Amino acid sequence: MTNETLVSLENVEVHFEEEKGLFDFGDPDVVRAVDGVSLDIEENDVVALVGESGCGKTTLGKTSIGLQRPTGGSVRYRGQDIWDAKDGRGDVDTPYDEIRRSLQIIHQDPGSSLNPNRRVMKILEAPLKRWQEEMSAGDRRREVLEMLERVGMTPPNDYAGRYPHQLSGGEQQRVALIRALLMDPDLILADEAISALDVSLRVEMMDLMLELQEQFDTSFVAVSHDLSNARYFASHGDGRIGVMYLGRLVEVGPPEQIINNPKHPYTKVLRWATPDLRAGADGGEPPVRKIDIPDPKNPPAGCRFHTRCPKAREACRGDTQPPAYQLSSDHKVACFREDDGHEYWSSSPLPGTDDDPDSTESDAASSVLD
Numbered sequence: 282m283t284n285e286t287l288v289s290l291e292n293v294e295v296h297f298e299e300e301k302g303l304f305d306f307g308d309p310d311v312v313r314a315v316d317g318v319s320l321d322i323e324e325n326d327v328v329a330l331v332g333e334s335g336c337g338k339t340t341l342g343k344t345s346i347g348l349q350r351p352t353g354g355s356v357r358y359r360g361q362d363i364w365d366a367k368d369g370r371g372d373v374d375t376p377y378d379e380i381r382r383s384l385q386i387i388h389q390d391p392g393s394s395l396n397p398n399r400r401v402m403k404i405l406e407a408p409l410k411r412w413q414e415e416m417s418a419g420d421r422r423r424e425v426l427e428m429l430e431r432v433g434m435t436p437p438n439d440y441a442g443r444y445p446h447q448l449s450g451g452e453q454q455r456v457a458l459i460r461a462l463l464m465d466p467d468l469i470l471a472d473e474a475i476s477a478l479d480v481s482l483r484v485e486m487m488d489l490m491l492e493l494q495e496q497f498d499t500s501f502v503a504v505s506h507d508l509s510n511a512r513y514f515a516s517h518g519d520g521r522i523g524v525m526y527l528g529r530l531v532e533v534g535p536p537e538q539i540i541n542n543p544k545h546p547y548t549k550v551l552r553w554a555t556p557d558l559r560a561g562a563d564g565g566e567p568p569v570r571k572i573d574i575p576d577p578k579n580p581p582a583g584c585r586f587h588t589r590c591p592k593a594r595e596a597c598r599g600d601t602q603p604p605a606y607q608l609s610s611d612h613k614v615a616c617f618r619e620d621d622g623h624e625y626w627s628s629s630p631l632p633g634t635d636d637d638p639d640s641t642e643s644d645a646a647s648s649v650l651d
Protein backbone atom coordinates (compact mmCIF):
# COMPACT_ATOMS: atom_id res chain seq x y z
CA MET A 282 0.00 0.00 0.00
CA THR A 283 1.44 3.38 -0.93
CA ASN A 284 0.72 6.39 1.22
CA GLU A 285 -0.78 8.60 -1.44
CA THR A 286 -4.26 9.66 -0.34
CA LEU A 287 -6.83 9.00 -3.01
CA VAL A 288 -10.07 10.02 -1.36
CA SER A 289 -10.25 12.02 1.80
CA LEU A 290 -13.45 12.44 3.79
CA GLU A 291 -13.42 15.14 6.40
CA ASN A 292 -16.15 15.47 8.99
CA VAL A 293 -18.69 14.27 6.43
CA GLU A 294 -22.40 14.50 7.19
CA VAL A 295 -25.24 13.13 5.12
CA HIS A 296 -28.60 14.10 6.58
CA PHE A 297 -31.74 13.10 4.72
CA GLU A 298 -34.94 15.07 5.22
CA GLU A 299 -37.89 12.72 5.28
CA GLU A 300 -40.85 13.71 3.11
CA LYS A 301 -43.83 14.98 5.12
CA GLY A 302 -47.46 14.19 4.42
CA LEU A 303 -49.64 16.79 2.68
CA PHE A 304 -51.18 18.08 5.94
CA ASP A 305 -48.12 17.61 8.08
CA PHE A 306 -46.87 21.13 8.78
CA GLY A 307 -44.13 20.48 11.36
CA ASP A 308 -40.39 20.48 10.63
CA PRO A 309 -39.35 17.50 8.51
CA ASP A 310 -37.67 14.60 10.29
CA VAL A 311 -33.98 14.34 9.55
CA VAL A 312 -32.22 10.98 9.27
CA ARG A 313 -28.57 11.37 10.22
CA ALA A 314 -27.32 8.60 7.96
CA VAL A 315 -23.69 9.74 8.24
CA ASP A 316 -22.73 12.14 10.96
CA GLY A 317 -19.23 13.48 11.27
CA VAL A 318 -17.06 10.84 9.60
CA SER A 319 -13.42 11.41 8.63
CA LEU A 320 -11.55 8.76 6.68
CA ASP A 321 -8.65 8.66 4.25
CA ILE A 322 -8.61 6.03 1.51
CA GLU A 323 -5.15 5.47 0.09
CA GLU A 324 -4.01 4.17 -3.28
CA ASN A 325 -4.27 0.37 -3.47
CA ASP A 326 -6.19 0.41 -0.21
CA VAL A 327 -8.93 -1.90 1.00
CA VAL A 328 -11.50 -0.68 3.51
CA ALA A 329 -14.35 -2.97 4.58
CA LEU A 330 -17.25 -1.11 6.23
CA VAL A 331 -19.36 -3.15 8.63
CA GLY A 332 -22.27 -2.49 10.97
CA GLU A 333 -25.94 -3.18 11.57
CA SER A 334 -28.55 -2.52 8.92
CA GLY A 335 -29.25 1.20 8.56
CA CYS A 336 -26.03 2.39 10.26
CA GLY A 337 -24.99 4.33 7.14
CA LYS A 338 -22.49 2.01 5.40
CA THR A 339 -23.94 2.38 1.91
CA THR A 340 -24.45 6.11 2.32
CA LEU A 341 -20.84 6.55 3.45
CA GLY A 342 -19.62 4.33 0.59
CA LYS A 343 -21.58 6.30 -1.99
CA THR A 344 -20.35 9.56 -0.51
CA SER A 345 -16.74 8.32 -0.85
CA ILE A 346 -17.18 7.80 -4.58
CA GLY A 347 -19.05 11.04 -5.23
CA LEU A 348 -22.44 9.41 -5.84
CA GLN A 349 -24.01 10.98 -2.75
CA ARG A 350 -23.62 14.67 -2.03
CA PRO A 351 -22.75 15.30 1.62
CA THR A 352 -24.80 17.85 3.56
CA GLY A 353 -21.70 18.80 5.56
CA GLY A 354 -17.93 18.34 5.50
CA SER A 355 -15.82 17.66 2.43
CA VAL A 356 -14.93 14.79 0.11
CA ARG A 357 -11.73 15.19 -1.88
CA TYR A 358 -10.33 13.13 -4.73
CA ARG A 359 -6.55 13.60 -4.98
CA GLY A 360 -6.98 16.92 -3.18
CA GLN A 361 -9.81 18.19 -5.40
CA ASP A 362 -13.15 18.75 -3.67
CA ILE A 363 -15.49 16.51 -5.69
CA TRP A 364 -18.54 18.74 -5.35
CA ASP A 365 -16.63 21.92 -6.17
CA ALA A 366 -15.55 20.14 -9.37
CA LYS A 367 -19.13 19.10 -10.09
CA ASP A 368 -20.51 22.61 -9.46
CA GLY A 369 -17.57 24.36 -11.16
CA ARG A 370 -16.69 26.27 -7.97
CA GLY A 371 -13.22 27.75 -7.55
CA ASP A 372 -10.15 26.55 -9.47
CA VAL A 373 -10.90 23.00 -10.53
CA ASP A 374 -7.68 20.96 -10.94
CA THR A 375 -9.35 17.67 -11.75
CA PRO A 376 -12.45 17.79 -13.96
CA TYR A 377 -15.58 16.12 -12.60
CA ASP A 378 -15.74 13.70 -15.56
CA GLU A 379 -12.34 12.33 -14.66
CA ILE A 380 -13.40 11.95 -11.03
CA ARG A 381 -16.57 10.09 -12.08
CA ARG A 382 -14.55 7.72 -14.24
CA SER A 383 -12.06 7.07 -11.42
CA LEU A 384 -14.65 6.21 -8.78
CA GLN A 385 -16.82 3.21 -9.67
CA ILE A 386 -19.41 0.99 -8.00
CA ILE A 387 -20.56 -2.61 -8.18
CA HIS A 388 -23.95 -3.31 -6.65
CA GLN A 389 -25.40 -6.12 -4.60
CA ASP A 390 -27.69 -7.09 -7.47
CA PRO A 391 -25.71 -6.94 -10.72
CA GLY A 392 -28.71 -8.30 -12.64
CA SER A 393 -30.52 -5.00 -12.24
CA SER A 394 -27.51 -2.87 -13.20
CA LEU A 395 -26.80 -4.74 -16.46
CA ASN A 396 -28.98 -3.83 -19.45
CA PRO A 397 -31.12 -6.95 -20.06
CA ASN A 398 -31.40 -6.19 -23.80
CA ARG A 399 -27.68 -6.05 -24.49
CA ARG A 400 -25.26 -8.87 -24.95
CA VAL A 401 -22.20 -9.02 -22.67
CA MET A 402 -19.91 -7.80 -25.48
CA LYS A 403 -22.00 -4.65 -26.00
CA ILE A 404 -22.24 -4.01 -22.25
CA LEU A 405 -18.49 -4.23 -21.86
CA GLU A 406 -17.58 -2.30 -25.00
CA ALA A 407 -19.56 0.73 -23.76
CA PRO A 408 -17.03 2.01 -21.19
CA LEU A 409 -14.17 1.58 -23.68
CA LYS A 410 -16.08 3.49 -26.36
CA ARG A 411 -16.72 6.28 -23.93
CA TRP A 412 -13.31 6.56 -22.26
CA GLN A 413 -10.94 5.34 -24.96
CA GLU A 414 -12.44 6.82 -28.08
CA GLU A 415 -9.26 6.28 -30.07
CA MET A 416 -9.32 2.50 -29.55
CA SER A 417 -10.20 0.52 -32.69
CA ALA A 418 -13.24 -1.78 -32.73
CA GLY A 419 -10.95 -4.80 -33.05
CA ASP A 420 -8.84 -3.81 -30.04
CA ARG A 421 -11.96 -3.16 -28.02
CA ARG A 422 -13.31 -6.62 -28.70
CA ARG A 423 -9.93 -8.18 -27.95
CA GLU A 424 -9.74 -6.35 -24.63
CA VAL A 425 -13.24 -7.46 -23.61
CA LEU A 426 -12.50 -11.10 -24.51
CA GLU A 427 -9.22 -10.96 -22.60
CA MET A 428 -10.99 -9.63 -19.51
CA LEU A 429 -13.66 -12.33 -19.68
CA GLU A 430 -10.93 -14.92 -19.85
CA ARG A 431 -9.09 -13.33 -16.95
CA VAL A 432 -12.13 -13.66 -14.67
CA GLY A 433 -12.59 -17.29 -15.68
CA MET A 434 -15.49 -16.86 -18.11
CA THR A 435 -14.29 -19.23 -20.80
CA PRO A 436 -14.69 -19.68 -23.68
CA PRO A 437 -14.92 -15.87 -23.76
CA ASN A 438 -16.59 -15.75 -27.17
CA ASP A 439 -19.46 -17.79 -25.85
CA TYR A 440 -19.97 -15.50 -22.81
CA ALA A 441 -19.59 -12.35 -24.91
CA GLY A 442 -22.62 -13.41 -26.97
CA ARG A 443 -24.92 -14.02 -24.00
CA TYR A 444 -27.56 -11.76 -22.47
CA PRO A 445 -27.38 -11.06 -18.70
CA HIS A 446 -30.29 -13.44 -17.96
CA GLN A 447 -28.23 -16.26 -19.50
CA LEU A 448 -25.57 -15.82 -16.80
CA SER A 449 -25.53 -17.06 -13.20
CA GLY A 450 -25.46 -14.52 -10.35
CA GLY A 451 -21.71 -15.02 -9.95
CA GLU A 452 -21.12 -14.52 -13.67
CA GLN A 453 -23.24 -11.37 -13.71
CA GLN A 454 -21.19 -10.02 -10.81
CA ARG A 455 -18.00 -10.75 -12.77
CA VAL A 456 -19.33 -8.83 -15.74
CA ALA A 457 -20.19 -5.90 -13.45
CA LEU A 458 -16.66 -6.07 -12.04
CA ILE A 459 -15.08 -6.09 -15.52
CA ARG A 460 -17.27 -3.16 -16.56
CA ALA A 461 -16.06 -1.16 -13.56
CA LEU A 462 -12.41 -2.11 -14.21
CA LEU A 463 -12.59 -1.15 -17.88
CA MET A 464 -13.08 2.46 -16.72
CA ASP A 465 -9.55 2.18 -15.29
CA PRO A 466 -10.79 3.32 -11.88
CA ASP A 467 -8.75 4.25 -8.81
CA LEU A 468 -11.47 3.15 -6.41
CA ILE A 469 -14.37 0.71 -6.60
CA LEU A 470 -17.20 0.65 -4.08
CA ALA A 471 -18.37 -2.96 -3.72
CA ASP A 472 -21.77 -2.49 -2.10
CA GLU A 473 -22.69 -5.86 -0.58
CA ALA A 474 -21.27 -7.24 -3.82
CA ILE A 475 -21.07 -10.80 -2.56
CA SER A 476 -24.10 -11.08 -0.27
CA ALA A 477 -26.45 -12.30 -2.98
CA LEU A 478 -24.05 -15.08 -4.01
CA ASP A 479 -24.08 -18.63 -2.69
CA VAL A 480 -21.82 -18.97 0.33
CA SER A 481 -19.49 -21.25 -1.67
CA LEU A 482 -18.94 -18.52 -4.28
CA ARG A 483 -18.30 -15.64 -1.89
CA VAL A 484 -14.66 -16.43 -1.14
CA GLU A 485 -14.01 -17.03 -4.82
CA MET A 486 -15.45 -13.62 -5.72
CA MET A 487 -13.50 -11.86 -2.95
CA ASP A 488 -10.29 -13.56 -4.15
CA LEU A 489 -11.00 -12.46 -7.70
CA MET A 490 -11.61 -8.85 -6.64
CA LEU A 491 -8.36 -8.80 -4.69
CA GLU A 492 -6.38 -10.41 -7.53
CA LEU A 493 -7.68 -7.83 -9.98
CA GLN A 494 -7.15 -5.07 -7.43
CA GLU A 495 -3.43 -5.83 -7.53
CA GLN A 496 -3.27 -6.12 -11.30
CA PHE A 497 -5.23 -2.91 -11.91
CA ASP A 498 -3.86 -0.83 -9.02
CA THR A 499 -7.32 -0.15 -7.67
CA SER A 500 -8.58 0.52 -4.17
CA PHE A 501 -11.74 -1.04 -2.78
CA VAL A 502 -14.31 0.11 -0.27
CA ALA A 503 -16.44 -2.94 0.48
CA VAL A 504 -19.73 -2.62 2.33
CA SER A 505 -20.75 -5.72 4.24
CA HIS A 506 -23.05 -6.60 7.10
CA ASP A 507 -20.92 -9.66 7.85
CA LEU A 508 -17.83 -9.22 9.98
CA SER A 509 -16.29 -12.55 8.84
CA ASN A 510 -16.47 -11.54 5.19
CA ALA A 511 -15.10 -8.11 6.03
CA ARG A 512 -12.25 -9.80 7.87
CA TYR A 513 -11.45 -12.06 4.93
CA PHE A 514 -11.50 -9.22 2.43
CA ALA A 515 -9.54 -6.75 4.57
CA SER A 516 -6.93 -9.24 5.74
CA HIS A 517 -6.25 -10.71 2.30
CA GLY A 518 -6.20 -7.20 0.84
CA ASP A 519 -3.83 -5.90 3.53
CA GLY A 520 -6.45 -3.31 4.46
CA ARG A 521 -8.64 -2.11 7.30
CA ILE A 522 -12.08 -2.71 8.74
CA GLY A 523 -14.26 0.30 9.55
CA VAL A 524 -17.02 -0.30 12.10
CA MET A 525 -20.06 1.98 11.84
CA TYR A 526 -22.75 2.63 14.40
CA LEU A 527 -25.66 5.03 13.84
CA GLY A 528 -23.88 7.18 11.28
CA ARG A 529 -20.53 7.26 13.10
CA LEU A 530 -17.29 5.42 12.36
CA VAL A 531 -16.62 4.06 15.84
CA GLU A 532 -13.48 2.02 15.15
CA VAL A 533 -11.20 1.58 12.18
CA GLY A 534 -8.13 -0.59 12.08
CA PRO A 535 -6.34 -3.67 10.75
CA PRO A 536 -8.61 -6.73 10.71
CA GLU A 537 -6.62 -8.74 13.23
CA GLN A 538 -6.78 -5.87 15.74
CA ILE A 539 -10.50 -5.43 15.16
CA ILE A 540 -11.21 -9.14 15.55
CA ASN A 541 -8.69 -10.20 18.19
CA ASN A 542 -8.39 -7.03 20.21
CA PRO A 543 -11.46 -4.88 19.56
CA LYS A 544 -11.39 -1.66 21.54
CA HIS A 545 -14.82 -0.18 21.00
CA PRO A 546 -17.57 -1.88 23.04
CA TYR A 547 -19.73 -1.94 19.89
CA THR A 548 -17.05 -3.79 17.91
CA LYS A 549 -17.22 -6.46 20.64
CA VAL A 550 -20.98 -6.74 20.06
CA LEU A 551 -20.48 -7.21 16.34
CA ARG A 552 -17.90 -9.91 16.99
CA TRP A 553 -20.24 -11.62 19.44
CA ALA A 554 -23.03 -11.49 16.86
CA THR A 555 -20.90 -13.21 14.21
CA PRO A 556 -21.14 -16.98 14.86
CA ASP A 557 -17.81 -17.77 13.12
CA LEU A 558 -15.99 -15.33 15.36
CA ARG A 559 -17.79 -15.84 18.65
CA ALA A 560 -15.51 -17.83 20.92
CA GLY A 561 -13.91 -17.92 24.36
CA ALA A 562 -14.72 -14.78 26.29
CA ASP A 563 -17.52 -13.99 23.85
CA GLY A 564 -19.27 -17.31 24.40
CA GLY A 565 -21.90 -16.21 26.95
CA GLU A 566 -24.32 -13.32 27.12
CA PRO A 567 -24.16 -10.64 24.45
CA PRO A 568 -21.98 -7.73 25.54
CA VAL A 569 -24.82 -5.24 25.20
CA ARG A 570 -27.53 -3.86 27.52
CA LYS A 571 -30.36 -3.42 25.05
CA ILE A 572 -31.21 -5.00 21.75
CA ASP A 573 -33.02 -2.05 20.24
CA ILE A 574 -31.08 0.26 17.99
CA PRO A 575 -32.08 3.88 18.65
CA ASP A 576 -33.93 5.82 15.97
CA PRO A 577 -31.44 7.46 13.55
CA LYS A 578 -33.83 10.44 13.40
CA ASN A 579 -33.33 10.98 17.09
CA PRO A 580 -29.95 9.51 18.03
CA PRO A 581 -28.78 9.58 21.65
CA ALA A 582 -26.75 12.59 22.79
CA GLY A 583 -23.08 12.07 23.59
CA CYS A 584 -21.75 8.69 22.51
CA ARG A 585 -24.38 7.19 20.21
CA PHE A 586 -23.79 3.76 21.70
CA HIS A 587 -24.25 4.73 25.36
CA THR A 588 -27.85 3.48 25.57
CA ARG A 589 -26.68 -0.07 24.80
CA CYS A 590 -23.09 -0.02 26.02
CA PRO A 591 -22.23 -2.21 29.03
CA LYS A 592 -19.39 0.18 29.95
CA ALA A 593 -21.37 3.44 29.71
CA ARG A 594 -21.03 6.10 32.38
CA GLU A 595 -22.60 9.52 32.97
CA ALA A 596 -19.87 11.21 30.92
CA CYS A 597 -20.93 9.21 27.85
CA ARG A 598 -24.31 10.90 27.69
CA GLY A 599 -23.01 14.45 27.89
CA ASP A 600 -23.02 16.92 24.99
CA THR A 601 -19.79 15.74 23.41
CA GLN A 602 -19.40 12.82 21.06
CA PRO A 603 -16.19 10.85 21.55
CA PRO A 604 -13.47 11.95 19.12
CA ALA A 605 -11.45 9.35 17.20
CA TYR A 606 -8.48 8.48 19.42
CA GLN A 607 -5.47 7.37 17.39
CA LEU A 608 -4.11 4.16 18.98
CA SER A 609 -1.54 3.43 16.27
CA SER A 610 -0.84 4.67 12.76
CA ASP A 611 -3.81 2.74 11.36
CA HIS A 612 -6.05 2.10 14.35
CA LYS A 613 -8.58 4.66 15.64
CA VAL A 614 -11.32 4.28 18.22
CA ALA A 615 -14.08 6.70 19.18
CA CYS A 616 -14.56 5.82 22.85
CA PHE A 617 -13.78 7.97 25.91
CA ARG A 618 -12.25 4.93 27.58
CA GLU A 619 -9.20 5.37 25.35
CA ASP A 620 -8.38 8.65 27.14
CA ASP A 621 -6.87 7.91 30.58
CA GLY A 622 -7.48 11.49 31.70
CA HIS A 623 -11.09 11.71 30.57
CA GLU A 624 -13.83 12.56 33.09
CA TYR A 625 -15.37 9.21 32.08
CA TRP A 626 -13.18 7.51 34.66
CA SER A 627 -14.50 9.63 37.56
CA SER A 628 -18.15 9.66 36.50
CA SER A 629 -20.80 7.22 37.72
CA PRO A 630 -21.64 4.05 35.83
CA LEU A 631 -25.08 4.12 34.21
CA PRO A 632 -27.73 1.76 35.66
CA GLY A 633 -27.41 -1.81 34.43
CA THR A 634 -23.82 -1.47 33.21
CA ASP A 635 -20.98 -3.82 34.19
CA ASP A 636 -19.59 -1.33 36.73
CA ASP A 637 -22.95 -0.39 38.29
CA PRO A 638 -22.76 -1.62 41.90
CA ASP A 639 -26.58 -2.02 42.02
CA SER A 640 -26.75 -4.06 38.86
CA THR A 641 -27.53 -7.74 39.36
CA GLU A 642 -27.90 -9.93 36.32
CA SER A 643 -27.20 -8.48 32.92
CA ASP A 644 -30.48 -7.52 31.32
CA ALA A 645 -29.01 -8.25 27.98
CA ALA A 646 -31.12 -10.25 25.61
CA SER A 647 -30.15 -13.33 23.76
CA SER A 648 -30.25 -12.01 20.24
CA VAL A 649 -28.65 -8.78 19.31
CA LEU A 650 -28.48 -8.22 15.62
CA ASP A 651 -30.51 -9.12 12.61
Ligand SMILES: Nc1ncnc2c1ncn2[C@@H]1O[C@H](COP(=O)(O)OP(=O)(O)OP(=O)(O)O)[C@@H](O)[C@H]1O
Binds near residue numbers: 338341
Ligand atom coordinates in the same frame (compact mmCIF):
# COMPACT_ATOMS: atom_id res chain seq x y z
N1 LIG B 1 -32.30 8.55 0.02
C1 LIG B 1 -32.63 8.44 1.30
N2 LIG B 1 -33.62 9.19 1.85
C2 LIG B 1 -33.94 9.08 3.15
N3 LIG B 1 -33.31 8.27 4.03
C3 LIG B 1 -32.34 7.50 3.55
C4 LIG B 1 -31.93 7.54 2.17
N4 LIG B 1 -30.90 6.64 1.99
C5 LIG B 1 -30.69 6.08 3.19
N5 LIG B 1 -31.54 6.59 4.12
C6 LIG B 1 -31.58 6.24 5.56
O1 LIG B 1 -30.27 6.47 6.06
C7 LIG B 1 -29.92 5.46 7.02
C8 LIG B 1 -28.65 4.77 6.56
O2 LIG B 1 -28.94 4.02 5.39
P1 LIG B 1 -27.83 3.13 4.63
O3 LIG B 1 -28.50 2.44 3.51
O4 LIG B 1 -26.67 3.98 4.35
O5 LIG B 1 -27.44 2.09 5.77
P2 LIG B 1 -26.70 0.68 5.63
O6 LIG B 1 -25.86 0.54 6.85
O7 LIG B 1 -26.05 0.58 4.31
O8 LIG B 1 -27.93 -0.29 5.73
P3 LIG B 1 -28.22 -1.68 4.97
O9 LIG B 1 -27.18 -2.64 5.45
O10 LIG B 1 -29.60 -2.03 5.45
O11 LIG B 1 -28.14 -1.37 3.50
C9 LIG B 1 -31.13 4.55 7.13
O12 LIG B 1 -31.91 4.97 8.24
C10 LIG B 1 -31.86 4.77 5.82
O13 LIG B 1 -33.26 4.54 5.98
